[in-house]
Amino acid sequence: MTSQAATMEGGRSPERGLGVPTNKLGMWVFLGSEIMFFTGLIGSYIILRFGASNSWAAPGEVLNVTVTAVNTFILICSSVTMVKAFAAIEDGDQKMLKVWLVATVLIGASFVGVQLFEYNELIHHGFLPSSGLYGSTFYSMTGFHGFHVTMGVICISWVTIKAFRGGYTQDDHQGVEVIGLYWHFVDLVWIILFTIVYLI
Amino acid sequence: MSEAGKQHPRYMLVFGGLAVLTAIEVTAAFMGFPRSVTILLLLGLAIWKALLVALYFMHLKWEPRALKVLAAAPLVPAAIMVVVILMEYV
Numbered sequence: 001m002t003s004q005a006a007t008m009e010g011g012r013s014p015e016r017g018l019g020v021p022t023n024k025l026g027m028w029v030f031l032g033s034e035i036m037f038f039t040g041l042i043g044s045y046i047i048l049r050f051g052a053s054n055s056w057a058a059p060g061e062v063l064n065v066t067v068t069a070v071n072t073f074i075l076i077c078s079s080v081t082m083v084k085a086f087a088a089i090e091d092g093d094q095k096m097l098k099v100w101l102v103a104t105v106l107i108g109a110s111f112v113g114v115q116l117f118e119y120n121e122l123i124h125h126g127f128l129p130s131s132g133l134y135g136s137t138f139y140s141m142t143g144f145h146g147f148h149v150t151m152g153v154i155c156i157s158w159v160t161i162k163a164f165r166g167g168y169t170q171d172d173h174q175g176v177e178v179i180g181l182y183w184h185f186v187d188l189v190w191i192i193l194f195t196i197v198y199l200i
Numbered sequence: 201m202s203e204a205g206k207q208h209p210r211y212m213l214v215f216g217g218l219a220v221l222t223a224i225e226v227t228a229a230f231m232g233f234p235r236s237v238t239i240l241l242l243l244g245l246a247i248w249k250a251l252l253v254a255l256y257f258m259h260l261k262w263e264p265r266a267l268k269v270l271a272a273a274p275l276v277p278a279a280i281m282v283v284v285i286l287m288e289y290v
Contacts, residue, residue, distance in 0.1 A: 072222055
């Protein structure tokens with residue numbers, strides 16, 4: 001706080017009362033609103049599922065658990081590559097920052113690709129968003145999550161381009177950290193959704 | 201974190217934990233346990249995995265207490281909502 005202007009000139013957001021950089025704090029507040037958003041979806045799901053349990057097929061009957069378990073593993077891998085990118089720039093390793101960021105974009109896009117493949121298969125088998133409560137809740141929850149992953153891939157692509165232009169340094173890499181928080185959160189939400197939508 | 205220097209958390213260990221827990225979860229879902237046992241087991245494993253991601257990948261473990269409180273705060277109304285809804289049916 002002693003020289004906020006100087007800190008801003010360096011491209012880093014200042015730290016205020018909480019001792020947390022403003023943009024990181026902003027991301028955490030946003031993630032708080034995201035928790036409420038997904039809790040709303042999960043709450044509706046509980047009401048509909050308990051209220052009309054006959055509408056739901058047993059786990060694995062309609063949805064392909066094996067493919068989605070592999071996709072869950074893919075998303076976890078992308079979280080690891082993201083955190084590795086952050087660790088690389090903390091060490092000032094520009095090369096590995098780029099390698100891990102590109103890997104994150106590719107693996108993240110693969111998750112979306114597998115999800116689209118899954119949707120395609122399900123639709124061909126007649127399981128549609130209009131297929132009762134089961135179909136509408138499934139596509140709502142996984143669709144909103146898939147949208148978040150897609151936005152994450154776009155944002156990380158942006159960060160990757162900036163990394164290739166030398167936009168991050170060992171002392172200034174908050175952009176990598178903040179998008180990383182979003183990405184891990186999306187992974188965390190999927191861990192919960194995979195369990196309640198596919199396995200229970 | 202920057203003062204902590206180049207000593208990074210053991211990310212690959214966390215990754216291994218997440219992979220193993222996912223495998224256990226998928227296996228447990230089809231073991232034919234009583235439904236309530238399966239649900240409690242799967243939710244427990246999911247929360248465990250979510251905590252691993254939040255604490256290690258999101259570095260919450262090393263953040264100031266104020267940020268930990270801020271991050272956990274939305275979980276309170278979220279938990280209240282889920283519990284109240286469940287009370288309708290259980």
